[in-house]
Amino acid sequence: MTKAILQIENLTRVFQVGAEQVHALKGVTFSIEKGEFVSIMGSSGSGKSTLLNIMGCLDTPTSGEYLIDGVSVRERTKNELADIRNRKIGFVFQSYNLLARTTALENVELPLIYNNKVSSRERRERAQYALEMVGLTDRMSHTPNQLSGGQQQRVAIARAIVNDPVIILADEATGNLDTKTSYEIMSLFQELNEKGKTIAFVTHETDIATFTSRVITLRDGNIISDNINEAKSAIIALEEFCK
Amino acid sequence: MNILNLIKIAYKSLMRNKMRAFLTMLGIVIGISSVITMVGVGESSQASINNQVSQMGTNLIMVHRARMRERGVSTGRDNVQSLKVKDVDLLAKNAKYLSAVSPVFNANAQIINGNYNWSGSIMGGNTDLMEIRKFELATGSNFTEEDIKKYSKVALIGHTIVEELFDENVDPIGKTIRVGNMPVKVIGTLKPKGENQMGEDQDDILIMPYTTVQKRILGIDFIHMIMGSAVSEELADKAVEEIETLLRASHKIKDGAADDFEVRTQAEMLEMMSSISGMMTTLLTAIAAISLIVGGIGIMNIMYVTVTERTKEIGLRMSIGAHNSSILLQFLCESVILSLIGGLIGIILGLLLSYVISIVQGMPFIVSTSAVVLSFVVCAATGIFFGWYPAKKAASLDPINALRYE
Numbered sequence: 001m002t003k004a005i006l007q008i009e010n011l012t013r014v015f016q017v018g019a020e021q022v023h024a025l026k027g028v029t030f031s032i033e034k035g036e037f038v039s040i041m042g043s044s045g046s047g048k049s050t051l052l053n054i055m056g057c058l059d060t061p062t063s064g065e066y067l068i069d070g071v072s073v074r075e076r077t078k079n080e081l082a083d084i085r086n087r088k089i090g091f092v093f094q095s096y097n098l099l100a101r102t103t104a105l106e107n108v109e110l111p112l113i114y115n116n117k118v119s120s121r122e123r124r125e126r127a128q129y130a131l132e133m134v135g136l137t138d139r140m141s142h143t144p145n146q147l148s149g150g151q152q153q154r155v156a157i158a159r160a161i162v163n164d165p166v167i168i169l170a171d172e173a174t175g176n177l178d179t180k181t182s183y184e185i186m187s188l189f190q191e192l193n194e195k196g197k198t199i200a201f202v203t204h205e206t207d208i209a210t211f212t213s214r215v216i217t218l219r220d221g222n223i224i225s226d227n228i229n230e231a232k233s234a235i236i237a238l239e240e241f242c243k
Numbered sequence: 244m245n246i247l248n249l250i251k252i253a254y255k256s257l258m259r260n261k262m263r264a265f266l267t268m269l270g271i272v273i274g275i276s277s278v279i280t281m282v283g284v285g286e287s288s289q290a291s292i293n294n295q296v297s298q299m300g301t302n303l304i305m306v307h308r309a310r311m312r313e314r315g316v317s318t319g320r321d322n323v324q325s326l327k328v329k330d331v332d333l334l335a336k337n338a339k340y341l342s343a344v345s346p347v348f349n350a351n352a353q354i355i356n357g358n359y360n361w362s363g364s365i366m367g368g369n370t371d372l373m374e375i376r377k378f379e380l381a382t383g384s385n386f387t388e389e390d391i392k393k394y395s396k397v398a399l400i401g402h403t404i405v406e407e408l409f410d411e412n413v414d415p416i417g418k419t420i421r422v423g424n425m426p427v428k429v430i431g432t433l434k435p436k437g438e439n440q441m442g443e444d445q446d447d448i449l450i451m452p453y454t455t456v457q458k459r460i461l462g463i464d465f466i467h468m469i470m471g472s473a474v475s476e477e478l479a480d481k482a483v484e485e486i487e488t489l490l491r492a493s494h495k496i497k498d499g500a501a502d503d504f505e506v507r508t509q510a511e512m513l514e515m516m517s518s519i520s521g522m523m524t525t526l527l528t529a530i531a532a533i534s535l536i537v538g539g540i541g542i543m544n545i546m547y548v549t550v551t552e553r554t555k556e557i558g559l560r561m562s563i564g565a566h567n568s569s570i571l572l573q574f575l576c577e578s579v580i581l582s583l584i585g586g587l588i589g590i591i592l593g594l595l596l597s598y599v600i601s602i603v604q605g606m607p608f609i610v611s612t613s614a615v616v617l618s619f620v621v622c623a624a625t626g627i628f629f630g631w632y633p634a635k636k637a638a639s640l641d642p643i644n645a646l647r648y649e
Contacts (some may be wrong), residue, residue, distance in 0.1 A: 053643050056562065058561075058562060058642050058643050058646075078566075078567060079566045079567070079568075082561065082564050082565060082566050083564060083568075085562060085563065085564045086563060086564020086565075087564070091562050091563065093559075093646065097555060097556075097558075097646070099556060099559075100259065101259045102255065102259075106255075108572060110559075110560070110563060111563040111564060112562065113248050113252070114560075114564045114565050114566070114569060115564070116245065159563070163563075163564075166298045238326075
């Protein structure tokens with residue numbers, strides 16, 4: 001049996017907005033296994049951002065159980081959560097969130113700076129390797145304003161994989177990109193997935209979700225469908241798009 | 244997260260905004276450099292005063308005529324005739340704590356040598372005056388007891404007068420000059436002493452036997468003042484007491500009645516001048532310290548702006564695993580680096596400035612180690628104090644909101 005990277009059981013999250021209670025998640029249960037490429041779909045207000053925040057250990061659930069790599073995140077201090085984020089999770093954001101006026105290499109090194117076990121030399125080597133993986137060997141010393149949107153997102157992806165996380169969490173990672181570049185990024189994700197990376201991809205675009213092998217759809221804080229699909233190849237889609 | 248990484252991160256962040264970092268630092272630079280300058284100049288002038296006073300002789304004691312009061316109004320001492328030559332003789336004979344004593348007359352007269360003339364100050368005294376006032380002969384010799392008895396028309400002249408009255412390469416010794424209408428023979432010249440603390444030229448002086456000044460120039464039978472040397476600086480107070488007792492007895496002043504003379508020591512003068520210059524230094528340093536506080540507030544202000552501006556960066560750092568303490572330390576590091584570099588530049592600038600001032604003012608240049616060390620500590624403290632609150636604010640941000648911040 002394949003190992004469950006992520007186990008979520010009956011997860012709820014309630015926000016207190018003024019006197020009102022908002023139930024963003026109303027008992028969500030699913031698990032993601034090693035090597036899966038999952039997309040989490042839903043329109044705005046469906047609770048997918050809340051779910052992503054909890055999956056990314058930025059937020060803690062009101063009730064329910066969440067285990068990442070076999071470790072429960074409930075009853076953890078802020079610093080312990082920070083360490084989990086540092087060692088087990090890689091984030092890719094819609095707006096890249098790269099540090100301005102900082103080279104691609106230094107941006108990628110960033111997560112390792114917060115890990116005392118990594119020496120500065122190892123940090124550099126691992127960051128270079130991560131940039132090679134995303135195909136930016138020749139752009140290492142460029143700053144974000146010298147890079148295109150697609151290249152910036154590649155740097156962000158390199159930053160997400162540099163700490164060798166158990167799961168990559170992408171939040172609308174193609175949201176700021178045009179169709180062609182979106183396909184390129186998706187093909188990069190597929191490539192990483194083939195190399196064994198587990199990826200959870202939050203999006204509201206059905207088109208993008210077709211490139212993943214499993215689609216979880218949320219509505220009003222509940223899972224309404226959880227389907228395995230035949231993932232479309234992003235490279236082929238890209239070739240067709242270019243014709 | 245080790246401290247070296249932290250410093251590196253903080254340094255890089257600052258370098259992303261060089262102009263802003265520089266301007267923020269400027270506040271601290273100005274604050275520290277002005278504190279250093281003020282303290283430096285203060286210490287220099289203190290040293291200069293001490294120097295001056297020891298040149299005058301730290302064991303110098305002066306007896307003035309008392310100021311007169313008429314119906315409650317002080318009318319000065321010009322018409323007071325309370326000191327006589329016999330008082331000097333009395334002190335010379337009886338005062339155990341005085342090593343030397345001389346009557347002193349002051350006068351001003353036109354001093355003429357051929358085509359040159361100079362309005363100079365004239366001092367009359369006995370043979371001990373040179374030693375009491377710490378004058379030294381450059382050439383020639385002092386006048387003698389014989390000269391005093393005979394009201395001899397001889398003079399010792401200071402460096403300024405030599406320069407004013409004689410061409411270069413001319414030896415003044417043996418030459419006859421005129422003081423007012425009286426021909427006077429120059430028998431010696433004095434070594435230069437420079438200006439005193441009040442800016443008076445101590446070399447603009449012509450010394451003659453007191454009898455000559457008293458009888459031939461002034462035509463008076465009282466004396467202007469008495470100068471004496473205490474046996475040692477420590478015994479100056481004893482000497483003052485002794486002079487007072489002796490003069491009161493000889494002037495027949497009853498117990499409880501006011502003296503008709505005043506005794507001053509050089510130590511008192513020193514104290515007075517030191518306290519004035521010390522007060523000025525304290526005042527100026529306080530003003531400079533205020534500018535340091537303003538500089539610190541500048542740092543705080545910019546750190547606030549920086550934290551707000553970099554909210555997203557803070558969110559990102561937290562999302563990739565930075566502890567709150569790492570964020571706190573990063574921003575604290577930035578403000579401390581700003582204030583320390585600013586302080587360093589300020590110290591160098593301040594030392595340079597006080598060096599220039601001391602050169603211009605002709606004072607000794609003194610590097611006050613305590614001021615430098617204190618400034619450095621104050622800088623670090625300023626950085627931490629004014630950086631703490633913005634850093635705390637950065638560290639307490641919620642990563643989810645910070646990431647969404649636009």
